Amino acid sequence: MSYLVLARKYRPPTFKEVVGQEHVTVPLKNALKSGKIAHAYLFTGTRGVGKTTVARILAKALNCESSDKPVVEPCNKCTSCVQIAQGSSMDVLEIDGASYTSVDNIREIRDTLTYRPARGRYRIYIIDEVHMLSTAAFNALLKMLEEPPPHVIFIFATTEPHRIPKTVLSRVQRYDFKTIPIELIADALKKIVKKEKLDASEDVIWLVARKGQGSLRDAISYMDQVVAAGHTKDLKKAALILGAFDRNDLLDMVEAVIRRDARAALDVFYRLRTQSYDVRQFLWELLDIFRNLVVAKLTERPEDHVIGTKEEVERIRSLVKGCSIEELKELYRQANTSTSEVLYSLDPLLSLEMLVVRLASRQPAVALEELFERLNRIREKLSSAQPAGPMLPVSGTERSLFDAPQPEAEPAPKASTKGGGDVCGELLRHLKAVHPDVYSFVENLKWDRAGDRGPLVVYAPKEMLGLLRRSADVLNRAAEKVAGAGARVEIREEAEAPAQAQPKRSREGRPEKDQLVRQALDIFDADIVDIKRRKR
Incomplete structure (x- = not known):
């Protein structure tokens, strides 16, 4: 005897042996028990979920000879049940919709409707892949579905119900088969x-x-x-x-991703790539693992919700111990949103490799609540802290970042008035009002004047001399404005300043000494990497 494949050998012979389709089998059994049998049924669902199998079981139950009426479960011993199981029954015709697509084929079926069943109670037509029929064939089928003979029952099966005309759908009882867990x-x-x-x-x-x-x-x-x-x-x-993926290797890669170890994650990825090139399957497995991680983090008993072996459940339980729920949700989100990018790229494998790198190189996730808490702490400290020195002018847009009122800038420092009265102070106040950009980098420098009519002298660090000289015209015009015609500003290196009046260091030179800067560094646990002048 030739070998019978397992899929045919273990095809369910009764309703109770059908796996995962109780929402279909229970109503059908109730209809058989009550005698309320429709003249046409439509079974929809993906491949391999039991559509044709249930159609055959229903046909056996309708024509079973163990009773004088349809039975809830076929006996699978009578002649009718055996012939239907073997595909040799004269009363049950199985038709491949992909082959019988024309209107002539449907007319041939119509011509046989008037014939009485040869042995059973009903003449049953099972049309598989019914969506393959042409438009003309469906139109020819409509009349038969509207007024079929009482001894005729149609059972349609399809994987694409959206391709069936609505006029046909309105004349059948539809049962949707779901994918099996x-x-x-x-x-x-x-x-x-x-x-x-x-x-x-x-x-x-x-x-x-x-x-x-x-x-x-x-x-x-x-x-x-x-x-x-x-x-x-x-x-x-x-x-x-x-051509599948070893689940343990996938978990190894996910563990490396969680540790942010991109090199280790890539090593495992290259090992997985030798097992299969099915990118869609890889993404499906990866999303399934990330889903299990999120569920394991949220539930007290992951084994009730995580699908897998006991060893896999325990490993997932250990992986989530050092992770926050925000981080796990972000991993799932990034992987899920990248599926289209990977599947429709020119090189899906290359895109998949870069996805693994991106996941393993991600920045730490911070909860939104924690960010708000940090901002509130900054607001409180900014509103209560006293600035260590003069504050830079802040625009209206920048003030609106925190609703708390900002400390007002202190008055400009009074310059040394060695023989020059308050001319230096007036010059600084004028610059602050008219040229705040220039004022921002001269306000903390040492100013001096030799006598009542001598030039105004500003002492600056060596690295600022070029900047000040480029602003010499602005400084000279301001000097003429406050000290009269002919007044000038001389720019000298701070090493030439009198010993008794050393220049005041700006906060920009030593930002780590500023009180607000120190508070911000402490709040964000940060370090100063670079210092840039704010653009005006």
Whole structure:
């Protein structure tokens, strides 16, 4: 006898053995029990979730000979049930919609509707992939769906219900099959392994279940492939055969990402790349792990919500111990928002590699509440602190950053009036009002004047001499404004200043000595990296 693949051998023969579709099987059983049987059904859902299987079970239940009326569960022993299971029943016709696409094919079906069932109660037409029918074929089908003979029942199955005309959808009872949860697929695989008396590790079973991505038939086919290769206990070889990813390697990479170790993350990524080139599968697995990390951080019993082996759950529990929930959510967000960028790039593998680098090189996440707390602390300290020296003028836009009132700038320092009265002070006040940009870097310098009619002298550090000389015209015009025509400003190096009056250092030269700067550094736990003059 030829080998029968596991997917066909373990196809469910009754409603109760259908996995993960109770929202479909229970209403159908109730309809069979009450006798309220519709003349047309539509089963929708992705591949391998049980649409055709349930259609056959329904056909067997309608024509089962163990009772004089339809039964809730077929006996699978009578002639009718056996023939339907074997595909040889004269009363149940399975039609491939991809082959019967023309209007002529539908007319052939219409011509057979008047014939009574050969053996059972109903003549049942199962049309798979019904969305493949042409528009003319659907139009020909409409009349049959409106007024079918009482002994005819249609069962349609499709993976693309949006391609079926609304006029057809309004004439059928629709049942949507959902993808099967991974844990249910794993349980079904364990039962098959036990019945087949195979020695398979739990890691391999979960690998196959994830590879199925919600399709039990696909998962059973993958298990058949692993069994044929003889790798039911070797996780790495099984992953290589299926083109899947070793879950332990994925967790190693995620651990490196959490540690922000980009080099280690890339090393594991290159190892994973040798196992499979399925970028979509990689992203799906990565998002699943990040989701599990978030759930494990939020729940007291991660094993109730995290899908995986006991070892995987324990490892995820240990990974989240040193992470904040904001950081884990940010990892999921970055990976999720990058899926389109990766999948539709010119080189998806290269984009995937850069995604891993970006995740492992991310900046630490700070909770929004903590940021607001820091800003409030700055506001309080700014409103209560006394500035160490004259404050730079602040524009209205900058004042609005914090609603707290800013300290007013102190009056300009009075210059030395050696024979020059208060001319230097008046000059500084004039610059502050008319040229605040120039005032900002001369306000704390040493000013002097020799006699009542001598030039005004400003002493500056060597590195500021060039800047001041470029502003000499502004300084001279200001001097003429406050001291009369002919007044001039001389610019000298501070080393030439009289010993009894050393220049006052500006806060810009020693910012770490400023009280507000020290408070800001303390609040943000920061260091001064660079000093730049504020643009006016």
